[in-house]
Each structure stands twice: as C-alpha cells, then as structure tokens.
Amino acid sequence: MLAGLAAIVAGAVANLADRSVDGLVTDYLHTGWWPTFNLADVFITLGAATVALALLRSDTAPARR
Numbered sequence: 001m002l003a004g005l006a007a008i009v010a011g012a013v014a015n016l017a018d019r020s021v022d023g024l025v026t027d028y029l030h031t032g033w034w035p036t037f038n039l040a041d042v043f044i045t046l047g048a049a050t051v052a053l054a055l056l057r058s059d060t061a062p063a064r065r
Contacts, residue, residue: 001054007047014040 018025018040027036 001051001058004047004050004054007043007050009047011040011043011047014043 015025015038018038025038025040027038027041029038029042030036
C-alpha cells in the first residue's frame with residue numbers, strides 16, 4: 001500500500017510542478033481512442049488502484065505478526 005500512496009503523491013507533485021510553470025498541466029499521451037493524459041495521471045491512477053486493492057486484500061488476509 002505504501003507504494004500506491006507514494007505513486008499518488010508523486011503524480012500529484014508532478015502535476016503541481018507542471019501547473020506552476022504555465023498555469024496548466026500538459027497532456028501528451030494520446031492514444032486516439034482514449035482520453036489524452038500524461039505520465040503523472042498514470043501514476044495517480046495506478047497508485048489509487050494499488051491502494052484500493054491493498055485495502056480489499058487486507059480485509060480478507062489474516063494478520064501476520
């Protein structure tokens with residue numbers, strides 16, 4: 001889960017840094033059939049999915065100590 005949270009923070013910081021330069025976030029990954037996005041958006045999305053899966057898995061897995 002820590003890796004997912006780190007990815008979310010890294011993506012957010014990257015978007016903030018990009019926005020601080022010219023006031024907007026530059027999207028540069030364009031597939032043609034999916035909305036245009038940037039690498040920071042990928043980090044945020046995959047980080048959120050990792051956190052969600054970790055939370056779902058932690059409810060069903062026995063506690064290890």
